Amino acid sequence: MKRAVLRAATVLAAAIAAAALAASGATASPSILQRFSVPSGDNCTYGYTLGHLEWRSAPPTSAVRVTGMLADRPFPNNPGAVCRDDSRYTIASYTAYAGERVVDETARRVNNGVVEIEFVLGANAAVRGIDRVAIQVCRVSLLDITPIPDYCGRPHTFTPSTVTPTVPL
Helix, strand or coil: CHHHHHHHHHHHHHHHHHHHHHHHCCCCCCEEEEEEEEECCCCCCCEEEEEEEEECCCCCECCEEEEEEEEECCCCCCCCCCCCCCCEEEEEEEEEEECCEEEEEEEEEECCCEEEEEEEECCCCCCCCECEEEEEEEEEECCCCCCCCCEECCCEEECHHHCCCECCC
């Protein structure tokens, strides 16, 4: 009888511990952290975005956290270029796909400065299966009333299979 009570107490303690761990969100589901750096494609690199994509689980995932920065100024590693203010601002688009379908997208803009970016693609999506994220940086004239880009760098596509997963501590 004493052994049965001890066994039941052990099972109950394990169940409570598992429930507390799940409720705290401290599960050991793997995430994939991937760096990105995407330029606007011009000679002076007027605009660019760089940072990290955090794929929240093993592929296919339901959300990708994006952190980093977006800049609109000459790139500091291009000392030979003489780049004047070109009366344009930089806009970066971040698009999550599941197959050929757009799951979520957002854009950020900056003019003559740097802004931090932090958002989650797919946070409100009802579908699971984000298999890639495309990032493109464009330059738009400040003088036009329509926000149509004057030019864009090539889109860069990122997939979670290009890096190894890490398990959060």
